[in-house]
Structure formats: C-alpha cells, structure tokens
Amino acid sequence: MHCDAVCIPVDGTHVDGTFAVPRTGVPGILFLHGWTGSQAGDLKRASKIATLGCVCLTFDLRGHAATEAMRMNVTPRENLHDAVAAYDALVDHPMVDKSAIAVVGSSYGAYLGTILSTFRPVRWMSLRVPALYRDTHWSLAKGQLDRIDLTSYRNEKVDPENNRALRACARFEGDVLMIESEHDDLVPHSTIANYMTAFRHARSMTYRVIADADHALSEVPSRQAYTALLVDWIREMVLGAR
Secondary structure (H helix, E strand, O other): EEEEEEEEEEOOOOEEEEEOOOOEEEEEEEEEEEOEEEEEEOHHHHHHHHHOOOOEOOOOOOHHHHHHOOOOOHHHHHHHHHHHHHHHHHHHHOEEEEEEEEEEOOHHHHHHHHHHHOOOOOEEEEOOOOOOOOHOOOOOOOOOHHHHHHHHOOOOOOOHHHOOHHHHHHHOOEEEEEEOHHHHHOHHHHHHHHHHHHOOOOEEEEEEOOOOOOOOOOOOHHHHHHHHHHHHHHHHHHHHOO
C-alpha cells in the first residue's frame, strides 16, 4: 500500500486528502472465443468477473464479427498474433498486475491460449472444450481444413512431443480449469484426455463436465453452468492467491 496526497477543490478553496492505493494492480483476464464465435459470447461473463475486482478483456479474432469476410483465409498463426496483441493491450492497462494474468479460452480459443502461454506469462488457464489441430495446420487457412481428418485426429492419442499446443501444456506450471461438455460432437473425450495428460507440471488441475451440454453450450442452463464454474474458479484461484 502507498499513499498519494491530493487537493480536492471545493467552494473556491480546497481540502487536503490522501489516496491509499495498493502497491500491486488487479488480476487481468483475457478471453479467447471459439471458431465462428465472437467476444459477444464472453461479455456477460467478463462483466460478472470484473465485479470481483479483475480487469477483463474480450476481443474478436480476425475472421470473426467485423472481419468475418476473412474467415476462410485466416490461419491459426495469424490468430495467435491477435491473441498476443490482445494480451499486450491487457497488461498495458494501468490497473493490471502484469504477474497476475489468466487466459479463458473456449474451443479454438483454448487451443490458441495454450500456445500463447509459451510467448507471454500466464498464471492461470481456463480451457473449455479445447480443440486440437495438427501442427501442419498452423499456417493453413483454418476455415478450409478437412473436417473428417480433424475428427480422426482428435480421437487419437497424441503425445505432447507431437503437438505444439500439448507441448505448451507440458511446460505450464500454473493452475488449470478444464471443462468438458457431456455431449460434445466436435471435441471428444480423447482430446480432453490428451490435454489433461499433457499438463504434467501444473500447480493444480480442476476438471469438470457440464451435464447435457453440447460443444457450443446451445442451451441456457449449460451456459449458466459454465458461467458459475468459471466465476467460482476465478474467485478461488485468482482472487484467493491475492
């Protein structure tokens, strides 16, 4: 805690005051939406978490929302650049503690979030139904990938040595929240298992399954359950560490 003197103008004169200010900032939370999604899906959760005393940043990856016309040509490499730029914008916020950054990713955004952690410091990572892609897809147009091949790959056992996202997980030493949908038709349990196995050095691993939920959380109860899980975990892990 440090103190800053301040003069408060009143009726042509002033009174003296003192701001008591914490020496450290507040945690920063970066949201990464999924493929074909947008920041709109994260705004309510971000607003709720902000009331806990965090600075939250949502944004639209290239190929989405205002730049949807680019969708069929944008690559995972380019979207990672988006994520890094958003991270840098978050830590540049004057209220944010640069040592207290959490990444909240869904599906494709969760995949990007793991890789982001190899380029920028991340202390907490929440991954909802994290998608998995071959390393050979990295510089290819994401919207043109072979869906049948992706489905086959996601049902395989994949070792961290053979996938850049899983290698990032193997290096991560923070706290992890892993959320699976019970009826996911895009990210099977085998993919979730690959991710969980890869987190060899995580400080903690919290695993939850949202009952009756599909990949996109199409039903209101599923979205509410996800929000409750995420908020409770942020309160316990992120704010509990303060």
